Amino acid sequence: MWAYTLKRVLQGIITVWFIATATFFGMHSVPGDPLSGERASTEAIRANLEARYGLDRPLGEQYVIFLGNMLRGDFGISYTQQNREVNDIIREHFPVSATLGILAVMIAALGGVLWGALTALYRNRLPDYIIMFLVILGISVPSFVFAALGQLGLVGLNSAAGRTLLPVAGWGTVSHMLLPALVLGLGTMAYMTRLMRSSMLEVMSADYIRTAKAKGLPMSRIFTHHQLRNAVLPVITVLGPAIAAITTGGFVVELVFAIPGLGRYFVQAVQQLDYTVIMGTTVFYGAFLVFMVILVDLVYSWVDPRVRLQ
């Protein structure tokens, strides 16, 4: 088990290095640089700035310097936000994105498993049809629509109640998180519902379920002890990619709900070719996702004994 974990961590480090390298060269091959903004500047100023930031050196040398700094955990200073260290930006805004993202993933996974199991149990009956219709809606409607509709609904609800049940936007308390997390997790929840439904249907007709029935176990016990654990395996498999999709895709939702997350900096940095912020956020997100995927795999091996020991 420990050897397996160690192997996965080493693989993860190589993956992060690969992400960093690919992003570095990809970013530098885009025309322009952080200094080619709309502010007019003379050749002399530009040359000075390039020398100050080290942009005049050959790309290979820049890469080696970047790697050295990265190993020390230093991503440098933002080009566009004067005197702000990339590390500070991450430290300040990532916990917000992570909290929102993990809450969203939890809502998505729990909801997906619950609704999926329910539709399978009520296969081809009314609850199944209703939930599967909502699932199609959840998969095909983009999150900003749900975000706006959710806010609209909240405004109506708050004014009807005469007080603020849940804040419409902003950040700070758990009540701020609920609606955005739900909206953010909705698409993934819909996807997981479909996955859980088909997996559950397969498990329901499995031989070992017939055995469980022949043993005379009550339906509730068959559901909790025999069906759920086996049916949930495919959902756990997609949990890793789902975390990736939700944490990086949270940008739109963060914007609509005025949440000070990392997503905004991520997108702005790419637009403005803010090299250091791009590198910092990408490498950090990459490392975070690799870590989450390893964690999911370890959880998987705990749920399914067949993948242990390997």
Next chain:
Amino acid sequence: MTALLSVENLHVEFATYGGIVKAVRGVSFDVEAGQTLAIVGESGSGKSVTMQAVMGLIPMPPGRITQGSAKLRGQDFLGRLEMDGRTICGDEIGMIFQDPMSSLNPTMRIGDQIAETLKVHRDYSPKEAWKRAIELLELVKIPEAPKRAAQYPFEFSGGMLQRVMIAMAVACKPAVLIADEPTTALDVTIQAQILDLLQDIQKETGMAIILITHDLAVVARMADKVAVMYAGQIVEAATVNELFYESAHPYTLGLKQAMPSAESDENHVLEPIPGSPPDLFSPPQGCAYCARCPWHMQVCQTDDPASFRLSDTHTSRCWLQHPRQPREVEGLHRAESQGVSKPVSDTADQEVSP
């Protein structure tokens, strides 16, 4: 005296897109404590469906039990699966299945799978149930039982898993054990071990065994009584000796001719039964075996044969057993004096013409 388990006139149907399949059409049998009843028949003859219907395991819908009763010690439990506060399945009647590899939950420890039956039916504490599970594993001769109990199905071989299934099925000391082709998925040497094990446990506990199989060798070795099923009906029921030495139905004869024996030399040609079983969407009006029977008569096409009694333990659903039927069939056992062979049901009173 009432039999331990008796099934009477059981009818099972399945509603499918193609229409209604009449899978079981009036099956009756009974079994006593300590006895082994073998139900034989080809695939699709309804042998598994019969027992699954008794155990309440067929999915409803599409399945439906339209008629019949299943009585344990004289009390009907069909469709209720509970009697005097005791569950029938897993408690009074245990069941093991064809493919042990897929019949156990892959994500649950072996010991837990055995123990949960005891927890549910006998209110054992988790600790007691686990202890008893290990004893049961020892009963089915699994070495290092305490260690094995903590393992998962994928760490066991097929034969070992079938032993686990048996341990699970007999955990609550059932009165009847239903074994649905228990050795079909196993290789021959393991088959013999599993059959021995079943017989040992039967001797010890006196439970009845209902063995579903298509292997006549297994029948000869295990059974006291045999019921031969064809197209959802029992065509011949007899003691094992009567069935093999005094076969009284053309289908049984056909099966015997299709089976290699130790005496036959290498040039002996096995004779398959020509044709295929009838379409159970619309079962034939007369005898279901008529189209494949080399000795069929006119009456066979129009009238479903009655059940004829050859002895107290021997019945055959074939018009050739009618006292006034004119044919001589080689190898077919008939009641010695014409008068003894009497129809069980009243439809057989009519004239029989060749």
